[in-house]
Amino acid sequence: MATEDARYRESSQYRLWSFSPTQLSALREKTNAAARARISDRLLSHPLPATSSRDLSAPTSNANTPDPDGNGNSTPALPEFLTPAEELTLVGFYISETLRASEMLHYADEIKATAAMFLKRFYITNSIMTYPPQEMLIVALFFACKVESGHVNLSEYTKTFNKSPEEVLAGEFLLCQGLRFAFDVKHPFRALRGAMMELASLKDMQADLKRLDAAEARARKILQFSPLMTDAYFHYTPSQIMLAALSLADRGLAERLIQETFHFVAMEGNSADTPGANGGAGEGNNNKNRANEEKAAIIGSHLRDKVLGAVEACRDMLSRELPERKEHWTNKPFIKTQITPLRKKLLKCKDPERWNLVELQRVRRQQKLDSDDEDDGGRKVKKEEDGDVFGGELGHSAKKRKVTVKEEDPFGEPLRKVTVKKEEDPFGGML
């Protein structure tokens, strides 16, 4: 029996990207610890970033895997690292930036949400100290357009962000790896439509269509912001998120829908087989019983309370980031007091080898080429190459530091072009 739940359990979102809250926080802490260990290792092996290259013995490949026994003996030379909570705040900020950017570009809801989730997922297993969030944001948004089949022209896209195409493409494969190649993000937007259809088809709701419209509009607004800013996508299924948003918009409607779906399944077998039931009839009743039991397991009343509980918990989570908080993430005092210090801190404790995506991609390609030809000369070249990387990279990042500190708003410039026209496409880019 392929119930809807069983089919959802097959999705990559459930298999790879669903966690319980404790698992998720443990994962984030582990990522943070691994990044700390690795970055302090790197900084210690090249103690003075200003000087040019030295002997490079630290391995550059396989650094994606967390290093469990990295020595954490921090010397005074090491900068102060971000804590997991601080990382989370920064990720939240960059996701709000993602949403703002895609809003400016008038992207579809699905693209916005997918980009935000890509960024969120990526920074679960990768620390924000390892890869630059601002660059990854642009990469994630571009890649989300591809995934949700809203094609954008790369050169036009990069023009809006004042980037070069290489900078976007350099991070793409990295992003895919971080996503564990699970590109399908299941969103609650279409589910909301389904719920509305179901509610509108109920007899007594026919007179109240205005209420439905209002609830849908509000719920959609919530879905566009709240689940993306919280961890709802990791802890709840799209339908639960949808019901929670609906419940925030109009509690009565959400409860009505759950009541309609999960109800008491009568056991008809017991009453029917009492008068003169022969074997065949008994067997038929048994089958009926089993079918009823199965039915009860899918839509029985005992599930109703559990679903209500899950929706309620999700509602609590969403209510912490209602769409009204959109302004909170962008208001100047908040950024000045909360975000700017964190970003300054981040620039001090970033991973010197990973921060420049273009350079990183070039080095990796070079290593691949070098490992292909095994002769001694090739190895020597590689070593020098790596040394070069550090010289070049540090100069570059020093320049960048100046720039990034100066400009407060990454999307401050006026955006000229609307790439994807999308107002009310009910099919969400399906066509």
Add this chain to the structure above:
Amino acid sequence: MTSRKPPTTSSRGGGVTPAPTTTSSGLPTLSSDDMCPVCKTIRYLNRDMEFLINPECYHSMCSACVNRLFNEGPNQCPYAGCHRTLRRKGFRSAFFGDLSVEREVDIRRRVSQVFNQAEDDFQTLRDYNNYLQMVEDLTFDLVNGDEATKRKAEGELQQWEAEHKADIERNKRVGREQDEQSRRRLAAEREAARQRRLDAIKEAEEEKLEKIKIREAEIDNLERGGALPDQQRVQLKRRGKQAVDAAANLATSASITTTTAATDSVGKLSIRGLKEKKKEPKPEGPYDPFGGLDLQPSRYKIHPGLKHPSVEKYRLDQGHVTGGYSFEEYTSRAMFEAFAGLGVFIEDEKEVGVGLSASEVVGMGAAMAAVGGDGMDLD
């Protein structure tokens, strides 16, 4: 029944002792076919001389010697150094001129009687090939091995024979039956062919007779000056009747053959080399791309009342309708997404597994602990 003829030079033409080849020492050597090594009689003296061997040791001697030495019961082989006891019964004439070949054929016959499994007895062709290899190795040891390996192989063979007596008997019987069957089939075919030939001859003769009769009738008719066309019609009619008769005969005979084929399908087939047909596989029905997956929704029903105002306007839009877009697809997808995963509780499932909630597991653990405690108390 046949005496071995000398293969090369014949001493038949009379003449003195044949000396076909001369060795380097100059001594004339006699072919073993021409001189009995026991009594030194040469074929020149005894035209009917016949050489016999005993499969015990494959030493050949003339029939006169065999009669002389073994008439009074078992005796030792007269060859120097050969101490085998031979019986008269065991002597026979060799089929091959080369006695080593004769011996090998005998051994092979014996081995094949013991190892008489057919290919059908094995699960895979590989197994059968391995078996054949094993048998061949054993045979080679028996034929060409030195004394020790020969004895060892012989022991193995006897052991196998003793252990698998029943199997061997059964296989032998099956083999015999098969031989019998094929023999009978061949005989039946030959018989049928003969019958057909006879029938054909008979038919030809009948036709001839008929022709003659018709001709005579015609002549009679002419004599009487009767009407020729009428006669012709008769003739045509007769021919037509013949054809009808022949067709009827054919039909009846065909039905007979089919019935006989149905009654005793064993051993009466007339086509050689046909493998037995496997039973027709049952009709499978139409192909199911989902492999029996039930995609019927269980939490909701798709009904035409499901509508959404912002979808409705597309229903009237030529651009969407002409493209062949199915609005039912959108409806069913939206409904599926609205209800899929409602009963999936990620926190519980990721922590403890599908179908259990964390609190239940804790309760179970407590219950088990309680039971364990009880058991301890009882002990």
